[in-house]
Amino acid sequence: MQLGSGPFGNMTICRPSLQSCKCHPSERVSGITAEDVNGTWFVDNANKLNTINGVVNGPNVLEFQDVQQSKQEKDGLTSNGANGTVVRDEFRKISVDSIEDEAWNLLRDSVVYYCGSPIGTIAATDPTSSNVLNYDQVFIRDFIPAGIAFLLKGEYDIVRNFILHTLQLQSWEKTMDCHSPGQGLMPASFKVRTVPLDGDGSATEEVLDPDFGEAAIGRVAPVDSGLWWIILLRAYGKCSGDLSVQERVDVQTGIKMILKLCLADGFDMFPTLLVTDGSCMIDRRMGIHGHPLEIQALFYSALLCAREMLAPEDGSADLIRALNNRLLALSFHIREYYWIDMKKLNEIYRYKTEEYSYDAVNKFNIYPDQISPWLVEWMPSKGGYLIGNLQPAHMDFRFFSLGNLWSIVSSLATMNQSHAILDLIEAKWDDLVADMPFKICYPALEGMEWQIITGSDPKNTPWSYHNAGSWPTLLWQLTVACIKMNRPEIAAKAVDVAEKHISRDKWPEYYDTKRARFIGKQAHLYQTWSIAGYLVAKLLLADPSKARMLITEEDSELVNAFSCMVSANPRRKRGRKTSTQTYIV
Numbered sequence: 001m002q003l004g005s006g007p008f009g010n011m012t013i014c015r016p017s018l019q020s021c022k023c024h025p026s027e028r029v030s031g032i033t034a035e036d037v038n039g040t041w042f043v044d045n046a047n048k049l050n051t052i053n054g055v056v057n058g059p060n061v062l063e064f065q066d067v068q069q070s071k072q073e074k075d076g077l078t079s080n081g082a083n084g085t086v087v088r089d090e091f092r093k094i095s096v097d098s099i100e101d102e103a104w105n106l107l108r109d110s111v112v113y114y115c116g117s118p119i120g121t122i123a124a125t126d127p128t129s130s131n132v133l134n135y136d137q138v139f140i141r142d143f144i145p146a147g148i149a150f151l152l153k154g155e156y157d158i159v160r161n162f163i164l165h166t167l168q169l170q171s172w173e174k175t176m177d178c179h180s181p182g183q184g185l186m187p188a189s190f191k192v193r194t195v196p197l198d199g200d201g202s203a204t205e206e207v208l209d210p211d212f213g214e215a216a217i218g219r220v221a222p223v224d225s226g227l228w229w230i231i232l233l234r235a236y237g238k239c240s241g242d243l244s245v246q247e248r249v250d251v252q253t254g255i256k257m258i259l260k261l262c263l264a265d266g267f268d269m270f271p272t273l274l275v276t277d278g279s280c281m282i283d284r285r286m287g288i289h290g291h292p293l294e295i296q297a298l299f300y301s302a303l304l305c306a307r308e309m310l311a312p313e314d315g316s317a318d319l320i321r322a323l324n325n326r327l328l329a330l331s332f333h334i335r336e337y338y339w340i341d342m343k344k345l346n347e348i349y350r351y352k353t354e355e356y357s358y359d360a361v362n363k364f365n366i367y368p369d370q371i372s373p374w375l376v377e378w379m380p381s382k383g384g385y386l387i388g389n390l391q392p393a394h395m396d397f398r399f400f401s402l403g404n405l406w407s408i409v410s411s412l413a414t415m416n417q418s419h420a421i422l423d424l425i426e427a428k429w430d431d432l433v434a435d436m437p438f439k440i441c442y443p444a445l446e447g448m449e450w451q452i453i454t455g456s457d458p459k460n461t462p463w464s465y466h467n468a469g470s471w472p473t474l475l476w477q478l479t480v481a482c483i484k485m486n487r488p489e490i491a492a493k494a495v496d497v498a499e500k501h502i503s504r505d506k507w508p509e510y511y512d513t514k515r516a517r518f519i520g521k522q523a524h525l526y527q528t529w530s531i532a533g534y535l536v537a538k539l540l541l542a543d544p545s546k547a548r549m550l551i552t553e554e555d556s557e558l559v560n561a562f563s564c565m566v567s568a569n570p571r572r573k574r575g576r577k578t579s580t581q582t583y584i585v
């Protein structure tokens with residue numbers, strides 16, 4: 001539930017370090033009182049009615065109120081307070097004169113408050129939906145574009161609060177069937193709950209209640225949350241100039257905890273992170289368990305961002321060494337083994353199999369028959385991309401957008417590969433963009449494959465949702481990638497496509513069908529990251545230099561070490577001797 005607690009009343013005592021704060025009596029939270037006239041709107045998701053509480057929200061109060069009011073009128077909703085109509089009539093009616101203004105108003109409308117301070121944004125504020133599920137929570141990954149939009153607007157507080165509060169959730173003890181997740185795991189989402197205060201019948205306190213996957217559909221642990229958190233932390237510092245947050249001892253510890261969890265030794269032979277299905281934006285079973293590209297791109301990006309922010313101190317020398325080694329091994333692995341284009345495809349087509357040796361060309365024992373007919377047709381002569389996943393005897397040839405785009409942004413892909421990915425996007429525009437940017441992956445799993453891989457998931461039917469549905473939020477990552485490669489016109493074209501109907505469609509979460517012609521079957525409307533993704537794309541296209549806070553450039557030491565490795569082996573002879581060489585950057 002989205003809450004806007006009043007910080008100014010006598011009863012509010014904030015105790016953020018305990019992740020709880022005492023609030024106003026409960027009737028003030030759901031009702032309207034005289035002094036609330038200048039208050040901030042919030043959505044009471046329990047009954048889908050608009051109410052006001054006692055928080056004055058600075059200069060944005062009017063905008064906030066106006067859009068809520070117009071939304072209320074549009075949707076035919078009524079206020080739940082006795083004075084609601086009176087209050088509503090007091091508000092100025094403004095017409096939303098541009099999509100961008102509307103988006104800003106909606107974004108502000110989605111802000112969640114904790115102890116009276118903005119702390120995040122709710123996943124969706126869809127007044128027409130009776131099926132809220134967990135869309136009334138603040139999702140870490142969903143907040144990233146919202147946070148970036150606020151940073152670009154110079155509104156830093158909400159991002160700072162988000163970073164610090166989610167940090168405190170990191171160390172919460174949570175268990176599922178007597179098992180706790182690894183220390184350092186960040187939640188997928190959290191909720192601000194209002195609970196009665198012990199010993200006082202009329203007062204309430206707010207608590208932050210995180211979900212690490214123990215309540216999530218499918219019980220999926222969010223591997224991406226901590227990685228995004230690090231990326232946002234760096235962006236906050238770069239954009240606001242306030243480095244004091246990343247320098248704080250608790251924040252430094254938080255970074256290290258995430259890194260330790262990711263860099264811990266396991267059974268794996270690969271430098272890529274081994275994760276279960278559904279551990280990222282695609283948080284349902286979609287056959288991406290193993291080493292999905294999206295996680296690897298975020299991992300690489302987070303490692304680079306963390307290296308930039310970690311304070312040099314004796315105690316972290318080992319961690320930095322492990323981090324540098326991993327960066328190098330990871331980029332080598334992805335660039336070499338995940339990359340495909342016409343040339344590479346033809347190599348795979350002619351692979352020999354069952355090579356038992358240190359210098360095998362076909363290291364992962366890929367059977368050429370895995371090259372699906374769709375791919376033979378689909379691969380453009382100019383362009384290429386990073387495949388979705390690599391496992392023993394398995395290449396997932398699907399094109400996953402976020403992984404490819406973030407590989408460009410983070411410099412996990414080489415310059416040539418990055419240009420080739422954008423070439424492919426241009427060549428395959430009708431498949432990847434068509435009527436609404438941007439396909440989450442391509443192509444869809446169909447028939448028997450869909451049955452086996454998704455477990456006959458009715459939400460992930462072909463060309464819907466995660467199974468090749470189109471997600472407007474991906475506009476922002478596309479924009480950052482295009483700006484990095486100095487090809488912003490591609491992103492601008494996609495924004496034009498979105499602008500044609502995204503506002504009229506009420507900012508859906510996703511679109512269905514091959515050409516993204518329908519609003520998704522079960523798509524939530526007024527989905528915050530669709531709104532924020534559009535805003536970030538617009539703001540960055542207006543001032544591309546701002547994209548720097550998200551981009552990480554390849555550093556020259558890494559390039560040198562990398563070229564050393566390439567000349568020492570890759571698909572040339574790979575003997576045991578070369579593996580004794582270490583590459584500590």
Ligand code: GLC
Pocket residue numbers: 123135139141142280281282283284
């Ligand atoms: C869906 C998406 C996930 C997102 C969540 C909230 O579960 O798959 O990526 O974070 O909705 O919007």
